[in-house]
Amino acid sequence: MGAGLIGREHAALLRANPRAxxxxxxxxxxxxxxxxDGLGIPHFTDVGEMLDAIKPDGAIIALPNVLHVDAAVACIERGIPSLVEKPIADTLEAAMRLVEATERTRVPVLIGHQRRHSPDISKAKRMVGEGALGRLVAVNGMWMADKPESYFDVEWRRQAGGGPLLINLIHDIDCLRFICGDIDNVMAxxxxxxxxxxxxxxxxxxLxxxxxxxxxxxxxxxxVSPFxxxxxxxxxxYFPHQPGNSxxxxxxxxxxxxxxxxxxxxEPETGNWQDPLVRQHVSLDGSKAYENQLNHFLDVTAGKAKPLISARDGMVTLATVLAIARAGQEKRPVAVSEMLS
Known part of the structure; x- marks a missing residue:
């Protein structure tokens, strides 16, 4: 659902996957x-019409944010699992509607925060959970890039709800929630x-x-930044690889x-700040986040797995980003619970 930039990428991933x-x-x-037409695939202008005509095993929703919940609920009403591109919705009220629908019917919804399926993010979560870093004290993250002027030819990207907090930083917030646990309070x-x-x-x-x-x-x-x-x-x-850390x-x-x-x-572990540090490279499996996400979604549609990022989980990530936006606007600390109350 949706044949824009990310929708076309999902289509390519589906066509390349032998399971789909x-x-x-x-x-x-x-x-x-x-x-x-170029792919030789049936085309529809109405989401419900497509679902009724095709009766798919699953649906990927890559529509504008404001349309996410209506499309996902249409799937739920027909018992069809869906993968909803991030963010889960454009408002918390809409997100809560989707959470209620999926939890009431038990029709699964996977929220498309694809970084959780990346080997570095999943490995970091395991390492923190297993105590490899000891008690986690502090985290730092960066997301800085130079978008071209043409990016903002699309009007909604210049308006409320279309800024980099909801488009970009929401990924970083979701990663840190996944690795480090829920965020209670924010300032910005x-x-x-x-x-x-x-x-x-x-x-x-x-945070x-x-x-x-x-x-x-x-x-x-x-x-301008590689960070x-x-x-x-x-x-x-659709970005070049510039190895580094963020x-x-x-x-x-x-x-x-x-x-x-x-x-x-x-080395040894009893050392302190006056002793040398040893650097160890942690190896990964080389897998790709989007491919892993699709395979996980196929397992979800087959009833073999529960969504790694449920609708409720995606709603909390959205609430955390909206808390950051409010903190910046009102120049005060904001509790995430305040957004969800």
Missing amino acids: QLVGIADVSEAGKSFA FTSNAIRNFEVEDTASVS QFASGTLGTLLMSDAA NWDTAAGQAL YFLAGTKAALALPGMDLWRH
């Missing part, structure tokens, strides 16, 4: 029809000084996790930088 078959595309645009400064759009172009964020861990994030879509996960991990679908985790036993996966520790 792309059987229909729903998109209201002429470009969407041309895309479907936001700025639109570079472009003077309605939405922010830069933000600095402070307090439920565990007591503290964190900081720096974000801008107006800065973002998309390019550093080599997992993004997340830094520090604990009482060791520190971990990712996606480069360098583990720093004392």
